[in-house]
Amino acid sequence: MLYIIGLGLADERDISVKGLEIVRKAERVYLEAYTAVLLVEKDALEAYYGRSIIIADREKVESQSDEILAEAHEKDVAFLVVGDPFSATTHTDLALRCRQHEPPIPTRTLPNASILTAVGATGLSLYNFGQTVSMVFFTESWKPDSFYDRIAENVSLGLHTLVLLDIKVKEPNLQALARGKIVYEPPRFMSVAQCASQMIEIEETRKSDVCGKEKLAIGVARLGSEGEQIVAGTLEELTEADLGKPLHSLVLCGNKMHEMECEYAREFAVDKEKFDRIWKQNYAARS
């Protein structure tokens, strides 16, 4: 059996009691470590779970899954995923390979907390969210803006948009690679401030009033942990916000934002008066 086990969002004790029992008994334990990260290191998990953990990077999961699946038709293998197992399509892929394996490998999934619902901590109703989008790190020459079209669709319906921010772990240094050496860059995690800047940058070229400076948004960091942080304000204000350590996410508020949502979220505002004023001008009428 392949158990795909969600770990939740913060640390080694966010696993479910059921998940922990499986991890402690499994033949091998893998940790998927490239679509999201916990706020603690692998050794904290190993100490608490009492198991040694094999890191599964993108290459191992996508190209060398035979190793992960070896003997899994008769032995129990635990594959740990930060957040909820279905938060990334890569895990559906893995389940599909189990189904097509000869002999087929039974799978079982243990759901857990995901940023997709933990974002309710902002006070925004989960019923008022449209599709979720991803934001990647822009470079000088590569500024993919397809997120803008998806957000525009949500905006047209007055819905909120959760923006998930890029993480880069185990990226090879290209200069070293050119010299035939594999050297990994330190991990990078996009901040709320950088995401807000990139959104404003694309608004300035696309100009469809989707994510300009005066739009209300909420930045979140380390949700579900004791040190979680939430900051609300205009996108322009958020370009200056420092929410500290990763992981960060951002919500762009839709203009159907209800009075009760506003009442809850304004407590997190950089500038409450400004937040109220903009909400009344541009949001209250639609809610």
Added chain:
Amino acid sequence: MLYIIGLGLADERDISVKGLEIVRKAERVYLEAYTAVLLVEKDALEAYYGRSIIIADREKVESQSDEILAEAHEKDVAFLVVGDPFSATTHTDLALRCRQHEPPIPTRTLPNASILTAVGATGLSLYNFGQTVSMVFFTESWKPDSFYDRIAENVSLGLHTLVLLDIKVKEPNLQALARGKIVYEPPRFMSVAQCASQMIEIEETRKSDVCGKEKLAIGVARLGSEGEQIVAGTLEELTEADLGKPLHSLVLCGNKMHEMECEYAREFAVDKEKFDRIWKQNYAARS
């Protein structure tokens, strides 16, 4: 401190390790028992957690929250919620009351699995979902159809819609009430089949090609438990589907449904050939 603790979806062992530690130490433990239910009874929770649990019905949470919040500014109170704490606005309400309490009551939320992401078990990508809607039990004279407008918005963008199904717990019997007696009806949980019927019924009056008989949909039951069940097919086929015990939910597939999503979901199809044919005709072109 008021701890609002998600229990996850299936049974007493879906709570996080951290949540269990808090429950075992808290002064009082409440269980919100009207927006969702676990697949086990209260006594299973009490036995496993080693605590007696006070059931918090709608009246207690919405009108008598003073009892729940009593002394919570200096003692720890655990408020348990099936699924994720923010899955229903009623919990945001409670957190707001803590903030406005004199003296203010600190709160902490422990996220957990929610149907909103566990629905990824269908193979549908969580990125391709639009807004979530609710479906209530129709009566002869009351068939609220506002869900149709929300689904139509998702359909216009090619997005999937998660439909959450009505539950009725602790509803008074109206005949007894007229005689001055309070007698509660047995709990009722909407099935996938009934939801599919109601969707088709409204399509027949509204006629905007949103949720007619030939639309693809996926019914799910008891997600996250060992007995989880998933059935895919046309809405018409789902009106005949028996997914057994509660809780059920339904996903209406958007026509941007990707080939990989189709490949995964078709394994659950009542009639795979029909599923493939309809997908090719009406969905594949958009994906």
